[in-house]
Amino acid sequence: MKNLFKPEMLKILVGVLTFVLILKLLWFVAQIVWLSPLDIDQEEDQSSKALYYRVKLTPNNIVAPQKVVKQPVKKIVGSIKELKLLAIYNATDISVVTVEYRAKSKVLGSGDMINGFTLEGAGGNYAIFSKDDKNYKVMLSKNGKASSSTSSIREVPKEKIQTIEKKALGEVTNEGDIKIIDRSLLEHYAENMEDIYKNIGISEMKEGNHLKGFKINFVRKDSPFAKLGIRRNDVIKSINGQEIKSYNAAFAVYKNIKNVDNLSLVIMRGKEEMELEYEIN
Amino acid sequence: MQMVKKGALIFMAVWFGVLLFMPKAELYYTLEKTLAKQDIKLNEKSIDEGLFSLTLKDVTVYMKGIALAHIEELDFFTILFYSSLDVYNLEVDEALHTKMPALTKEASFSHGISAPLIVSIDANGTFGMVEGEMNIMDKKVHIDFVKVENIGMIQPYLKKGKKGWFYEKSF
Numbered sequence: 001m002k003n004l005f006k007p008e009m010l011k012i013l014v015g016v017l018t019f020v021l022i023l024k025l026l027w028f029v030a031q032i033v034w035l036s037p038l039d040i041d042q043e044e045d046q047s048s049k050a051l052y053y054r055v056k057l058t059p060n061n062i063v064a065p066q067k068v069v070k071q072p073v074k075k076i077v078g079s080i081k082e083l084k085l086l087a088i089y090n091a092t093d094i095s096v097v098t099v100e101y102r103a104k105s106k107v108l109g110s111g112d113m114i115n116g117f118t119l120e121g122a123g124g125n126y127a128i129f130s131k132d133d134k135n136y137k138v139m140l141s142k143n144g145k146a147s148s149s150t151s152s153i154r155e156v157p158k159e160k161i162q163t164i165e166k167k168a169l170g171e172v173t174n175e176g177d178i179k180i181i182d183r184s185l186l187e188h189y190a191e192n193m194e195d196i197y198k199n200i201g202i203s204e205m206k207e208g209n210h211l212k213g214f215k216i217n218f219v220r221k222d223s224p225f226a227k228l229g230i231r232r233n234d235v236i237k238s239i240n241g242q243e244i245k246s247y248n249a250a251f252a253v254y255k256n257i258k259n260v261d262n263l264s265l266v267i268m269r270g271k272e273e274m275e276l277e278y279e280i281n
Numbered sequence: 282m283q284m285v286k287k288g289a290l291i292f293m294a295v296w297f298g299v300l301l302f303m304p305k306a307e308l309y310y311t312l313e314k315t316l317a318k319q320d321i322k323l324n325e326k327s328i329d330e331g332l333f334s335l336t337l338k339d340v341t342v343y344m345k346g347i348a349l350a351h352i353e354e355l356d357f358f359t360i361l362f363y364s365s366l367d368v369y370n371l372e373v374d375e376a377l378h379t380k381m382p383a384l385t386k387e388a389s390f391s392h393g394i395s396a397p398l399i400v401s402i403d404a405n406g407t408f409g410m411v412e413g414e415m416n417i418m419d420k421k422v423h424i425d426f427v428k429v430e431n432i433g434m435i436q437p438y439l440k441k442g443k444k445g446w447f448y449e450k451s452f
Contacts, residue, residue: 024302031304036307036313039310042324191379
């Protein structure tokens with residue numbers, strides 16, 4: 001007991017305590033000045049919900065009477081030689097060409113039809129038209145004076161027109177008013193996310209810190225996305241009823257996309273809200 | 282000799298005191314704050330402060346609000362001269378299984394004063410077993426695949442050398 005209260009021992013004790021106090025104080029100052037006192041956690045996204053599915057609501061297995069609409073058979077007549085390519089305008093998302101047909105000039109965009117031929121796309125000095133699963137290349141007329149006979153027209157294999165990159169399986173096809181997406185195409189994009197960004201540019205649209213939706217910056221022409229009817233500057237607001245107001249919601253859609261039988265996109269085009277519907281086959 | 286002894290004692294006391302009073306949880310929150318600026322957030326079920334360590338359990342890794350991975354345990358250990366970060370059972374989201382290995386059973390990152398510019402990396406999982414290092418000076422990561430298992434999804438990012446597959450990237 002006597003030893004403990006020796007002035008020397010007390011001095012050491014006081015020294016140690018002072019040292020501990022200084023260290024603690026230094027850390028305390030560092031904590032106040034530089035360190036964060038609060039845990040930053042990600043808030044659970046409550047907006048994310050499962051995609052909705054269309055279900056058959058009939059109470060039994062009786063097949064609902066289906067309205068058979070007879071599609072008028074369009075008589076497609078005419079020759080590609082009747083088209084004269086006068087001008088081409090190529091943008092990142094669309095191709096516009098001017099053609100002369102029966103002494104009248106007409107401006108066509110991708111997908112427009114003339115004389116039974118559909119404009120598929122355009123290159124630097126040519127345009128590609130399709131008819132009955134065959135593609136036709138029409139060369140640009142010299143100074144617009146060349147007649148249809150001087151326009152070089154030849155059938156080209158379809159694969160030449162398509163992109164050099166690995167092509168996704170399946171297509172987007174039009175069945176009357178309904179667009180049908182091949183399931184294999186959907187599966188391809190679900191497994192190869194990088195292929196999506198080769199064909200479509202998407203960026204977030206924010207209002208302050210809140211995500212409002214995803215904006216389409218470009219759509220590669222002839223890509224399946226262009227065939228979906230999505231255009232540059234469209235803003236995707238929801239997919240299958242799921243509001244796309246967070247990355248988590250978008251990711252939830254991406255994760256379930258292989259299991260859906262139809263797709264419904266709500267987009268803002270300018271000030272107009274539109275709903276695009278597709279079936280998956 | 283007495284002076285050396287006294288100096289060593291003071292040094293040991295400072296070293297021990299610094300580690301003992303280090304606000305480990307707050308340092309981790311500061312790291313979280315820095316990561317949050319990059320839209321990366323960590324949600325953990327528990328934080329345990331040890332004398333020289335910090336252990337996080339059931340950590341969910343979010344990137345831009347998306348839960349991309351789950352880590353069963355994350356151990357940070359430091360005695361200043363040597364520090365290590367051990368990751369146990371890192372599972373990535375099912376949707377990303379085609380992009381990266383599904384499970385990393387154990388990953389260890391360590392840094393010692395003997396090689397201050399090198400961070401050693403060891404890991405094993407569904408991809409096999411890897412060893413490598415990160416050179417802070419050269420800003421380069423080199424990882425050798427010692428044992429190869431399921432690397433199909435990451436193969437495009439790998440190169441093949443004399444010793445086998447390796448990953449190399451500058452940052």
